[in-house]
Amino acid sequence: MTITPLAIPDLLLITPKRHGDARGWFSETWSQKALVGTVADTAFVQDNQAFSAAKGTLRGLHFQLAPHAQGKLIRALKGAIFDVAVDIRAGSPTYGQFVSAELTAEGGEQLWVPRGFAHGYCTITDDCEIFYKVDGQYAPDHEGGIIWNDPDLAIPWPLDGEPVLSGKDQVLPRLKDLGPAQF
Numbered sequence: 001m002t003i004t005p006l007a008i009p010d011l012l013l014i015t016p017k018r019h020g021d022a023r024g025w026f027s028e029t030w031s032q033k034a035l036v037g038t039v040a041d042t043a044f045v046q047d048n049q050a051f052s053a054a055k056g057t058l059r060g061l062h063f064q065l066a067p068h069a070q071g072k073l074i075r076a077l078k079g080a081i082f083d084v085a086v087d088i089r090a091g092s093p094t095y096g097q098f099v100s101a102e103l104t105a106e107g108g109e110q111l112w113v114p115r116g117f118a119h120g121y122c123t124i125t126d127d128c129e130i131f132y133k134v135d136g137q138y139a140p141d142h143e144g145g146i147i148w149n150d151p152d153l154a155i156p157w158p159l160d161g162e163p164v165l166s167g168k169d170q171v172l173p174r175l176k177d178l179g180p181a182q183f
Helices: none
Strands: 002-005 012-015 018-021 024-027 046-052 058-064 072-078 080-087 098-104 110-113 117-123 128-134 143-145
Touching: 058 080, 072 080, 072 098, 072 117, 080 110, 080 128, 098 110
Parallel strands: none
Antiparallel strands: 002 012, 012 110, 018 024, 046 128, 058 117, 058 143, 072 110, 072 128, 080 098, 080 117
């Protein structure tokens, strides 16, 4: 695996090796042994998969608060996404900053988003399937979010027009209106 630290500490781009032959390829997408000292200290408790039919579908920016905070390891099974993580850890020197990465089924890239970050993505192809592992159970009473187009964040979403959004994602607050969050 190739592990690339990103601009914000703790965010990692992980690209598993693919071993191919005439039949296709094989890839080890998660290995505790290979990731000792990084993501390997995490115990994943749930796997999630999401399908988005239309290019320009935007999900996020979501997080869960303590005691049900979640770290996520995200990858595209089909298509491609523009994936974003925003640091919302109180007192962090990178609070309010974000990192983005393109994750493609073809390349197999994965993004590790630890607890304390808001996460979201925008599909950049039609018919995207996303898979992610989480280290905390889903707890709807502990979930929160930040509006996707918060002007203070100025995330350069790759959109040709208005995004396809859920009702919930249309009314999320700006980062400055969140108040302190515990992870």
